Amino acid sequence: MAVPVPGSPDHVVIGGGVVGAATARSLAARGEQVLLVEQHGRGHDHGSSHGATRIFRMGYAEPDYVALTQRAWEAWAALESASGRTLLDRTGxxxxxxxxxxxxxxxxxxxxxxxxxxxxxxxxxxxxxxxxxxxxxxxxxTAGRIRSAETIEALLDLAESDGATLRFGVRVTGLDDHGDTVTVHLDDGTAVTTPSVVAAVGSWAPTLVGELLARRGAGLPAIxxxxxxxxxxxxxxxxxxxxxxxxxxxxxxxxxxxxxxxxxxxxxxxxxxxxxxxxxxxxxxxxxxxxxxxxxxxxxxxxxxxxxxxxxxxxxxxSPSDDFVMDRRGPITVATGFSGHGFKFAPVLGEMLADLATGGVPHPRFALAGA
CATH class of the missing domain: 3.30.9.10 (D-Amino Acid Oxidase, subunit A, domain 2)
Incomplete structure (x- = not known):
């Protein structure tokens, strides 16, 4: 028997790592009704976000990445202000x-x-x-050391304070694409239908949404x-x-x-x-x-x-190019391919994915192939 879910969320964010947490926070801050689900426990070490520290640096040869780091530098300061926590130690x-x-x-x-x-x-x-x-x-x-574990907690706390529902230790067992909506099936018997799913699942993206995206004519690159x-x-x-x-x-x-x-x-x-x-x-x-x-x-x-x-x-x-993959097809937004250098952009990635989930257009560098 399905577990009842209060209300019908505007967005289901799948993944409680830094990208999912940042997306849930950005959506909830806009007044969107958000359900975040994560197959492992809060702060788990099974993915790409665990550990106490990450590098923040602007050292890229590509101008669009440098521009994103400049946005992120300001976004980290704003996140510290909103959370009341020190999250970026400015070491150079x-x-x-x-x-x-x-x-x-x-x-x-x-x-x-x-x-x-x-x-x-x-x-x-x-x-x-x-x-x-x-x-x-x-x-x-303009560089330093991100307190990564504290960052995820700050983002989750902010998302929850803005009304997001967070569920940990619950695995997605299937996604049914109905055209304008998706039903998300969870291993506790819950079935949630929503007009927007954000699959911020990194390494799990090909198995979770690769086929659904392919049916919509979008090619997820080989991750x-x-x-x-x-x-x-x-x-x-x-x-x-x-x-x-x-x-x-x-x-x-x-x-x-x-x-x-x-x-x-x-x-x-x-x-x-x-x-x-x-x-x-x-x-x-x-x-x-x-x-x-x-x-x-x-x-x-x-x-x-x-x-x-x-x-x-x-x-x-x-990803084959080491570029991020962030795009939307119908009700499905995907985030993957962060290739070991995505954490420094987390607050900006959350905003970009929230934009996509609410009808925005993708950054050209990070868009999926196909119509």
């Missing part, structure tokens, strides 16, 4: 490595009016003794789900010694890092992990990759103990 950021990459970032930031500072490797090592540098070095102050394994390393230095950092090694690949207070300096290779089923990953570390990460840290992060990694397991949902 440094990029270094392959000259063609760092120089492209510098040009785009300068064109956007973002103040930057170019340094020699020696100057950078003097300023940040916990890091070793190569190639070109670029610093910018590659990988298990990444960064690690926290004990720091020898005070917390204020650590900026957020991204390294583009001269021999290829990308590496990121930031301090997580009380846990260490998190360092990880970007987007190289094995492909996994998000419902069936075993979180077992790949020993060779752990050794590779330790060797990297021993060389380029001298301010930590490379011999003592605390391993982390997380999911990336990667």
């Amino acid at each position: 950021a440094v990029d270094h490595g392959r000259p063609e990459v760092v120089d492209a970032i510098a040009r785009t930031l300068e064109q956007a009016g973002v103040p930057v500072e170019r340094l020699s490797t020696d100057e950078a090592a003097t300023r940040w003794p916990g890091l070793a540098f190569e190639g070109h070095v670029l610093a910018h102050a 590659r789900v990988t298990q990444e394994q960064p690690a926290d390393f004990p720091s020898h230095l005070p917390d204020e010694a650590w900026p957020s950092f991204v390294h583009y090694p001269l021999d290829g690949g990308d590496v990121y890092g930031l301090l997580t207070p009380g846990e260490g300096v998190k360092v990880g290779f970007h987007g190289i992990g094995p492909v996994v089923d998000p419902d069936a990953r075993d979180r077992t570390p790949v020993a060779a990759e752990v050794e590779r990460l330790q060797a990297y840290v021993a060389r380029f992060v001298p301010g930590v103990d490379a011999s003592a990694p605390a391993l982390i397991s997380c999911l990336y949902d990667n």
Whole structure:
């Protein structure tokens, strides 16, 4: 027997990670009736949003991403004001490595009016003794460390205070597309019919809404789900010694890092992990990759103990271009493909998805293929 649901929500947001939480908050703030459902518990570690910290940085070579980071910088300040919480520690950021990459970032930031500072490797090592540098070095102050777990809680609390209903530990078992509405079936027997579903489900998007979108002539790009394994390393230095950092090694690949207070300096290779089923990953570390990460840290992060990694397991949902996927077809809005760099945009993504769910048009870069 179906569990009764009070009223009929204007929107069902599926997914309680940062994107779903931000969307529910944005919709509820507009006076929309919102039901958010999440298959796992509140603050779970099964997806891509868990953990205490994430990087905020404006270091992109693409002007539209830099423009979004500028919007997000202001949106983080507004979210802090609305929630009464500190969510972004303004530590600054440094990029270094392959000259063609760092120089492209510098040009785009300068064109956007973002103040930057170019340094020699020696100057950078003097300023940040916990890091070793190569190639070109670029610093910018409009960057920092997001308190990610606190951010999700702030967004959920704000959504709830504006009238959203939040349900955790309830899994979507099916979606019936009726043309102008969708019925959402949950594993507790609930069936909710709504004119708007926002599937902010990251790695689960292909299985949840891929077929429904295809029936509507929209091609969800191939989303590659990988298990990444960064690690926290004990720091020898005070917390204020650590900026957020991204390294583009001269021999290829990308590496990121930031301090997580009380846990260490998190360092990880970007987007190289094995492909996994998000419902069936075993979180077992790949020993060779752990050794590779330790060797990297021993060389380029001298301010930590490379011999003592605390391993982390997380999911990336990667689009082929590493661009986000955010679009709507009929009553179905989808959000996926955040490719390990979406968290910094969370308050803006929530606004963009709320716009889509209420009839707005997609950002051209993030739109689905097909009519």
